[in-house]
Amino acid sequence: DSGVTQTPKHLITATGQRVTLRCSPRSGDLSVYWYQQSLDQGLQFLIQYYNGEERAKGNILERFSAQQFPDLHSELNLSSLELGDSALYFCASSGVGSEAFFGQGTRLTVV
Amino acid sequence: DAKTTQPPSMDCAEGRAANLPCNHSTISGNEYVYWYRQIHSQGPQYIIHGLKNNETNEMASLIITEDRKSSTLILPHATLRDTAVYYCIVKLPGANSKLTFGKGITLSVRP
DSSP states (O other): OOOOOOOOSEEEOOTTEEEEEEEEOOOTEEEEEEEEEETTEEEEEEEETTTTTTEOOOOOOEEEEEEOTTTSSEEEOSOOOOOOOEEEEEEEEOOOOOOOEOOOOOOEEEE | OOOOBOSSSEEEETTSOOOEEEEEOOOOOOEEEEEEEEESSOEEEEEEEEESSSSSSSSSSSOOOTTTSEEEEEEEOOOOGGGGGEEEEESSSSSSSSSOOOOOOOEOOOO
């Protein structure tokens, strides 16, 4: 158990819909990272937050957004969903000077 | 972050040592070598990291060459549960640097 909790584990939704994925980091970790893993793209970095502020951004689509709340949990919002958004979405957290630990992911299926 | 090169796949017999190579010829002086693995769509799991000295923990050993241009992850007694994709990643330490995943090396442990 990495200590990083992601909910839900599975999500099935229709094209055009909007979903929210939630991540609770390990206790005390200030950094949260979001990754997308689809079959043909591998693990792609989306965005990082540090203590509530956006720290780094990867190839995140404009339809996607994220935030980190004062209690340090983070949410990834995906809107206007397309079939190609079907993927595993992972959250990771790290503390100052420590390695990152990953949650077990949310499997999103867009139908 | 410096890039890494790993062979696409390798196998080893159960109970034998698995030696996973990684080239990182453009590594800079303050970049660390990290190893993660991903077992069948689970969240990536941290294994070990190091700067220039060899490192060992309960999971594995990391051997970094003196010029730091390559490294080897050693699983001393591979089991079937070690079958996974192993990622070698070079990055700066701390929360300001994200993990950038390549394709990794698929290790298959055979009975």
